[in-house]
Amino acid sequence: MRIITPQQNLEDAVPSGGVLLPCTLHGAAVGAFLNPPPVCITDVYHRVLALLPRGRVMVIYIDGLGYDLYRRASLPFIRRTFDCTAARSVYPPLTQPCMASMLTGEVPDVHGIFTRRDHRPLVPSLLRVPGSVLIEGDCAPLSLEHPPVLTLPEPGETVDAAVLRAALPHAAGDAPLLIVHFHGLDDEEHHVGDDEKLLSGKLRELDEAVRKLCSAFAGTALLCADHGVHAENGAGAHGSFDYRDMFVPYGEATL
Amino acid sequence: MNGLIEDWESLPRVSIAWQTTSASGQPRADRAEAIPLARALAFPVRSRLIVTAADGYLLALTPKDVDSAYLAFLRGEYMLVFPGDTTRRRFVRQPVSFEQG
Secondary structure (H helix, E strand, C coil), rough: CCEEECEEEEECCCCCCCCEEEEEEEEEEEEECCCCCCCCCCHHHHHHHHHHHCCEEEEEEEEEEEECHHHHCCHHHHHHHHHEEEECCCCCCCHHHHHHHHHHCCCHHHHHCCCCCCCCCCCCHHHCCCCCEEEEEEEECCCCCCCCCCCCCCCCCCCHHHHHHHHHHHCCCCCCEEEEECHHHHHHHHCCCCCCCCCCHHHHHHHHHHHHHHHHHHCCEECCCCCCEEECCEEEEECCCHHHHHHHEEEEEEE | CECCCCCCHHCCCCEEEEECCCCCCCCEEEEEEEEEHHHCCCCCCCEEEEEECCCCCCCEECCHHHHEEEEEEECCCEEEECCCCCCCCCEEEEEEEEECE
């Protein structure tokens, strides 16, 4: 059984001392976290519900930003504003199961989303919050209580620029809960892997997009990702119990 | 399927092949005889097309995207396939509706 920390895979080596937290799927362990960070992506759901009575909440969701890449990447605004810590993702680290965990507060065995082909969670999500808005790219990975705002890039525009363009009026508006899903990084990682130098243009774009969103918004912002990515055969892949896939950055900021 | 011409299933099929990344990272190759979506649609797409699947999945397509999409009959159901999409992110199982967005 593989054991992971936010910094490495330990394969079958079981270190003496330390706390092991099993990660399970269908009731069976797929691996274990050694000295796990206390935060899990399922906490996004619970934090949002706890914060909403105090004011507006914005969730900035960066698809494919693993904690390992976050540590290596140049993300000056995000780092300064959110000072993210490592959070555990869920298994399998794929967009649909992880997004469902972030938005329902449950693990896949409970919400029922296990693969890219599953779309309808079995339990309520944050989209049941009246007036909530989810901004997506060209597709809705999940079918939730109400449809998201779908965006398509204009000629010459990136997918994330289109999401930002759609999100800014809502950030400046009065939706109590705004969830903004940037998926351009994951798309690019599938082509080039997790090398921060090859991804520097996309990371710079995302850092600037987050800065603009935060400038337009007043309330509490949460920044989180669904899963990370590891390099494999010259490209990027995810879905494995690998520290690069299974840990993501998590941070909060009062704006 | 709403939004397709009446006899769309009798349209000539073309052979398509695609390779996608599976959850394990191993490439997966598939091929099928498929119907170009642009030929099956009952209307020209003006700015965008919204595809809805039986399970509620939503996808927005540009007119250019429509030109690269195919309806393939795979494992007992129709699937909207984009041979150039290595992530399968936009693949739609059991599309039920095509509407102007």
